[in-house]
Amino acid sequence: MSSLRAKIQDVFNEPACEQNRGKDAKARRKGCSKPLTPGAAAGGCAFDGAKIVLQPITDVAHLIHAPLACEGNSWDNRGAASSGPTLWRTSFTTDLTELDVVMGQGERKLFKAIRQIKEAYGPPAIFVYPTCVTALIGDDIEAVCKRAAEKFGLPVVPVNAPGFVGSKNLGNKLAGEVLLDHVIGTAEPDDAGPYDINILGEFNLSGEFWLAKPLLDRLGIRVRACIPGDARYFDIACAHRARAAMMVCSTALINLARKMEERWDIPFFEGSFYGITDTSEALRQISQLLVKKGADPEILGRTEALIAEEEAIAWKKLAAYRPRLEGKRVLLNTGGVKSWSVVHALMEIGIEIVGTSVKKSTVEDKERIKQILKDDNHMFEQMAPRELYAMLSEHKADIMLSGGRTQFIALKAKTPWLDINQERQHPYAGYDGMVELVRQIDLAIHNPIWRQVREPAPWDCQPAVREELPSTKSETATLHVVQEFTGTTADDFGEC
Template sequence: MSSLRAKIQDVFNEPACGKNRGKDAKARKNGCSKPLIPGAAAGGCAFDGAKIVLQPITDVAHLVHAPLACEGNSWDNRGAASSGPTLWRTSFTTDLTELEVMMGQGERKLFKAIREIKEAYAPPAIFVYSTCVTALIGDDIEAVCKRATEKFGLAVVPVNAPGFVGSKNLGNKLAGEALLDHVIGTVEPDDAGPYDINILGEFNLSGEFWLVKPLLDRLGIRVRACIPGDARYRDVASAHRARAAMMVCSSALINLARKMEQRWEIPFFEGSFYGITDTSEALRQISRLLVKKGADREILDRTETLIAQEEAIAWEKLAAYRPRLEGKRVLLNTGGVKSWSVAHALREIGMEIVGTSVKKSTVEDKQRIKQILKDDNHMFETMAPRELYAMLSEHKAEIMLSGGRTQFIALKAKTPWLDINQERQHAYAGYAGMVELIRQIDLAIHNPIWRQVREPAPWDQPVVQDKLRGTRSETATVHALKSPARQLAASATVEESR
């Protein structure tokens, strides 16, 4: 646990994080997130964050050393896609029971599970994840993994990120530390070249990276490793021979990018593949870094030629949507790189951003937002569901782009909604992805269902209401005449008249 404590402290003191640099020494020791509330860690603990970063390495067996519920809560929590191996889709867990925890049999069962996976699947590596229970009872997964590596002749990688140590974002970074300590640099490629790059913090959600990789292929740029999206173990292990790197999500793996630059002199920049302008700028930045590292300057001209061709195609396709979407108001309830990259992409088509969440955004992200929107009044750290509902029901936005957690707020407000987080079904990266994003927004806003649900219900129509009121008054009169008191009074009147 002492090594884990030192690792966590090292991550907290990350010098490449602009937000961290702005703190004093005391605040820096407290970390980047609020402490977790007991019982509310599902989907947001350090273990979950580590699993998110490493599970898309597709040919690796991911073994969770814990009771069954930990793997059940974390499995398949991202919409990453694979072009080949499917081993990562198989769930492995030691499934510790209360008796095994009490009797101290966790390490023995872990070693046995590693042997069974090796014999049944023969993967190039097994990643072993510690969790709250196994960390608290003191199971030494590093010692077990080391012994298993020697015994079975394959890489068994310990991932020390038990849930109680912090937030999901901390788990992202601890996963990066595991790669640095046990994976990257362990394989020497025999085909390293001057046009090799790494893409860091790209998860290939809904196959998004597959829209970008063909562009790099046309430029003769090879992706040595995309970490973690659609990755292979040997590619990650040989990532130290890349010449440059692009950081897609700095809030997740900035420590990985910085330390790779220190150890292997791999320069990096943070960019985005969302939107036409940002995609073009990312391609230019990659080419410039490669030239600085010794590549032929001719790649700069080829990059500009490719950008001109792809931008012309994309703008031609987008021209049909501009009259339908220009001036439409959008609320972005997301964070991180999407807080500014998607905002920039939508501004290109003429849409108005009325608000964007910066909850998971870095200082650099916030600066980009200010440059794009020219106003920080549209930035909000958090917005309560009641405030979101009020904003949408008052028609201050015509569509909300967010994750699945807030979709029902938009639906209750009878406002179009589009998923742009990890559960999304469409790929929005690159030039083709930008066209698809705009197409989906157009479909959502102009879906005829919204006109129908906003109309009064049939029983709330004025004519129907008048009829209902008339029917109610007639019914009330009939009921009054049929009441026993009225019938008795009527009989008495008849007798008197006789």
């Protein structure tokens, strides 16, 4: 545990983090995350965060050394996609029981599980995740993994990030440290070139990376490794031979980007593939970094030609939606890179931003929002469900873009809602993704169901009764029956 404690302190003391630069050494070591309350998940534990970063490595077997419930807690909880291997979607766990814990059978059971996976699946590597239980009882995961690697002749990587050590974001960073210590730099490619890049912090949710990669392919830029979205173990092992890197989500893997720059001289920048302007700017910065690292400057001209062509196509498609969406008001309850990149993307087509969450955003993210919105009145660190409901029910927003956990607030307020977080079903990256995002917003806002659900319920309004008296005996009898069962008279009926 002493090595884990040192690793955590190293992660907290991250010089590339904007929030750390203004702190003294003592404050920096404490980190940025709020302390966890015993018994509270605080939005996800370190184990959950590590698995989120590493599980999209699609050809690796991910083995959870813990009771069964730990694997069921986080398996397949994000919409990452694979273009090939499906092993990452198979759940592996040692399924420790109380008897295993009492009798000290954890390490023996782990070694046996590694052997079974090797014989049945033959993966290029096995990642082993301890959790709170196995960390507390003192199972030596690193020793077992080292022995198994020697015995079976394949990398067995210990992911030492048990849940109790901190938050989900800390687990993200510890996963980056695992890749640095055990994976990156362990293999050499035979085809390294001057146009190789890494994409860091891209999870390929709903296949979003597949909308950006064709743009890079047309420029002759090869993605050496996308970490972690749709990744392969060998590609990550060779990631140290890339010439440049783009950081998509800095809150997750900023330590990975910074240390790769220090060790292998791979410069990086933070960019986004959300929105027309930001996608174009990302392509420009990638090309500029490659030129600085020795690539032919002619790529700059080809990049501008590609941008001009793709922007013209995208704006032509978006023109049909502008009259329908211009002036519509959006409440954005998300964080990270989406807190500013999606804001910019939506404002490009005339949509008004009434508020955006910056809970998981860096200082740089917040500065970008201020520059885009011209003030910080529309930024909020967190908003209680009651406040979100009040804003939506008072019609201060025409639609809310958020994650699945807050969708019911919007539905209760009878307001359109669109999922933009990890559970989303549509890719929104790149030029085509921006068009799809606008199309989905248009479909949500103009769905006729909202007009229907906002109408008064049938029991809240009563039909008007004709002023003249019933002309037949049957009509008179019917009116008497209604009065008998409801206790009303003809004078009680009014218009809805």
